[in-house]
Amino acid sequence: xxxxxxxxxxxxxxxxxxxxxxxxxxxxxxxxxxxxxxxxxxxxxxxxxxxxxxxxxxxxxxxxxxxxxxxxxxxxxxxxxxxxxxxxxxxxxxxxxxxxxxxxxxxxxxxxxxxxxxxxxxxxxxxxxxxxxxxxxxxxxxxxxxxxxxxxxxxxxxxxxxxxxxxxxxxxxxxxxxxxxxxxxxxxxxxxxxxxxxxxxxxxxxxxxxxxxxxxxxxxxxxxxxxxxxxxxxxxxxxxxxxxxxxxxxxxxxxxxxxxxxxxxxxxxxxxxxxxxxxxxxxxxxxxx
Amino acid sequence: xxxxxxxxxxxxxxxxxxxxxxxxxxxxxxxxxxxxxxxxxxxxxxxxxxxxxxxxxxxxxxxxxxxxxxxxxxxxxxxxxxxxxxxxxxxxxxxxxxxxxxxxxxxxxxxxxxxxxxxxxxxxxxxxxxxxxxxxxxxxxxxxxxxxxxxxxxxxxxxxxxxxxxxxxxxxxxxxxxxxxxxxxxxxxxxxxxxxxxxxxxxxxxxxxxxxxxxxxxxxxxxxxxxxxxxxxxxxxxxxxxxxxxxxxxxxxxxxxxxxxxxxxxxxxxxxxxxxxxxxxxxxxxxxxxxxxxxxxxxxxxxxxxxxxxxxxxxxxxxxxxxxxxxxxxx
Numbered sequence: 001x002x003x004x005x006x007x008x009x010x011x012x013x014x015x016x017x018x019x020x021x022x023x024x025x026x027x028x029x030x031x032x033x034x035x036x037x038x039x040x041x042x043x044x045x046x047x048x049x050x051x052x053x054x055x056x057x058x059x060x061x062x063x064x065x066x067x068x069x070x071x072x073x074x075x076x077x078x079x080x081x082x083x084x085x086x087x088x089x090x091x092x093x094x095x096x097x098x099x100x101x102x103x104x105x106x107x108x109x110x111x112x113x114x115x116x117x118x119x120x121x122x123x124x125x126x127x128x129x130x131x132x133x134x135x136x137x138x139x140x141x142x143x144x145x146x147x148x149x150x151x152x153x154x155x156x157x158x159x160x161x162x163x164x165x166x167x168x169x170x171x172x173x174x175x176x177x178x179x180x181x182x183x184x185x186x187x188x189x190x191x192x193x194x195x196x197x198x199x200x201x202x203x204x205x206x207x208x209x210x211x212x213x214x215x216x217x218x219x220x221x222x223x224x225x226x227x228x229x230x231x232x233x234x235x236x237x238x239x240x241x242x243x244x245x246x247x248x249x250x251x252x253x254x255x256x257x258x259x260x261x262x263x264x265x266x267x268x269x270x271x272x273x274x275x276x277x278x279x280x281x282x283x284x285x286x287x288x289x
Numbered sequence: 290x291x292x293x294x295x296x297x298x299x300x301x302x303x304x305x306x307x308x309x310x311x312x313x314x315x316x317x318x319x320x321x322x323x324x325x326x327x328x329x330x331x332x333x334x335x336x337x338x339x340x341x342x343x344x345x346x347x348x349x350x351x352x353x354x355x356x357x358x359x360x361x362x363x364x365x366x367x368x369x370x371x372x373x374x375x376x377x378x379x380x381x382x383x384x385x386x387x388x389x390x391x392x393x394x395x396x397x398x399x400x401x402x403x404x405x406x407x408x409x410x411x412x413x414x415x416x417x418x419x420x421x422x423x424x425x426x427x428x429x430x431x432x433x434x435x436x437x438x439x440x441x442x443x444x445x446x447x448x449x450x451x452x453x454x455x456x457x458x459x460x461x462x463x464x465x466x467x468x469x470x471x472x473x474x475x476x477x478x479x480x481x482x483x484x485x486x487x488x489x490x491x492x493x494x495x496x497x498x499x500x501x502x503x504x505x506x507x508x509x510x511x512x513x514x515x516x517x518x519x520x521x522x523x524x525x526x527x528x529x530x531x532x533x534x535x536x537x538x539x540x541x542x543x544x545x546x547x548x549x550x551x552x553x554x555x556x557x558x559x560x561x562x563x564x565x566x567x568x569x570x571x572x573x574x575x576x577x578x579x580x581x582x583x584x585x586x587x588x589x590x591x592x593x594x595x596x597x598x599x600x601x602x603x604x605x606x607x608x609x610x611x612x613x614x615x616x617x618x619x620x
Binding site for chain 2 (some may be wrong): 019020022023026027029030031032033034036037038040041043044047048051094095096097098099101102103105106107112113115116118119120121122123125126127128129130131133134136137138141157160161164188189190191193194214217218219220221224225228245248249252253260263264267270271274275278282
């Protein structure tokens with residue numbers, strides 16, 4: 001647009017042409033970079049859908065993991081993952097919500113909150129394998145055996161920081177006028193928080209839990225040496241429990257074609273679950289605005 | 290009128306007792322709730338303390354046996370129980386450097402595209418797509434890397450790299466050896482794809498935080514889009530971008546599953562990036578359950594401690610940078 005208004009004596013200078021060339025070049029790189037990034041998404045999801053769907057059948061959800069060379073499904077790892085995820089959420093969510101509540105409602109500007117905020121942000125992206133080692137040290141090594149509880153605790157440690165930060169963010173967004181209105185009718189602070197602030201921030205807090213579930217449902221590293229693996233059906237949380245990510249890890253690295261096929265199918269199931277959860281979380285978050 | 294006043298005077302005695310009781314109860318539950326939330330907040334600190342203490346405790350036998358030489362010895366021999374951490378540390382650093390060399394420029398350019406070039410209606414879909422890429426569990430990248438990406442590299446890319454760079458002095462050692470498919474380069478590339486969304490979404494967020502007035506002033510002077518990005522947006526958001534890059538680096542350093550599948554798990558330092566290697570997290574994931582003997586287990590936990598210390602420093606630095614940006618924006 002500027003070219004039209006400028007006299008040609010200004011647009012014909014070498015400097016002007018050089019600037020234009022550089023601009024075209026770098027903007028071209030920006031387009032190329034975006035295409036590059038999206039290509040990977042398409043490639044990964046494309047291969048995953050192709051490989052995963054071809055192995056998808058009812059047997060996957062109704063049969064146990066097979067020995068090499070036999071047919072089978074992923075029932076026991078799916079159940080194991082579900083149970084451990086549910087327990088992890090039951091343990092981690094209240095802790096995270098309470099901590100987030102303190103930071104947003106009681107000590108928004110105090111020293112403790114800023115320290116916890118900083119540490120929480122670090123825990124949020126700390127390597128999950130280190131969390132696995134931590135739970136191994138405090139639980140597995142003490143009790144002398146691997147168990148489903150250990151796996152659930154390791155996942156709970158991953159849930160806490162996610163829930164803490166979303167709870168704090170969402171409570172901070174609740175307008176202070178609501179709090180003042182509650183206080184003015186004589187509501188004690190704890191009731192003001194549970195009856196007013198929580199309700200106002202409910203959608204956001206549920207989003208946090210969904211994001212936490214999405215995060216832990218694909219986690220493999222912390223389960224490798226806590227819940228370990230179990231080839232058979234087991235409802236005993238005191239014994240090793242099989243989980244979808246660990247089975248994918250084991251089967252994908254095996255030389256058997258059947259196992260590799262099941263690994264792809266499991267990968268598809270996890271990815272679909274995670275994508276559904278993140279889309280739900282996103283829809284819930286945008287509904288609020 | 291009078292009996293109404295009388296009545297209210299009569300009830301007020303019992304009412305006051307009730308009221309005092311209720312107030313007392315509320316005061317107690319109020320204090321209890323406050324302390325409950327405070328304890329939960331302190332628990333976050335205890336988790337961090339617990340991680341550090343348990344890792345130090347677990348790695349103590351190894352650290353006592355090998356001392357500081359653990360950090361710079363290359364030998365990793367479970368049979369003779371000789372362990373040194375330098376080859377996993379080297380692998381972790383090299384794969385992360387490869388990942389950042391690719392992901393940082395690409396991520397910044399995508400963020401530039403999303404904030405300056407992209408038509409409005411396309412911004413949200415592309416933004417969501419990038420964030421979905423960030424949400425895919427790392428084991429998916431691993432299995433994809435093992436079955437699709439590594440064979441592709443082995444067949445097409447690596448022979449090309451060897452034929453082009455293999456004879457150049459200086460670069461020949463970097464691209465020496467046969468094309469294995471799996472190896473340090475493959476792991477670095479997978480990591481690049483993994484951290485790209487993190488860097489992109491943080492850079493986009495900080496780019497969007499630039500006050501429009503600054504950009505408009507620059508455009509008004511006749512700046513090109515590139516000049517605005519280079520001389521206005523980037524200087525203004527520098528600390529935020531560094532924070533985002535560091536956050537991505539923290540992810541890359543600690544990433545386990547995506548790397549474990551494709552690195553080859555070889556405990557040696559090779560000059561060639563095509564050769565198999567190992568990283569700290571891949572070593573732990575591969576060997577921990579099979580480790581027999583206290584010294585072996587302890588050495589693996591010591592590796593975990595080293596990894597935690599490195600990522601802690603990187604992530605703390607990242608957070609400080611992002612906090613500085615927010616302070617500047619007056620948040």
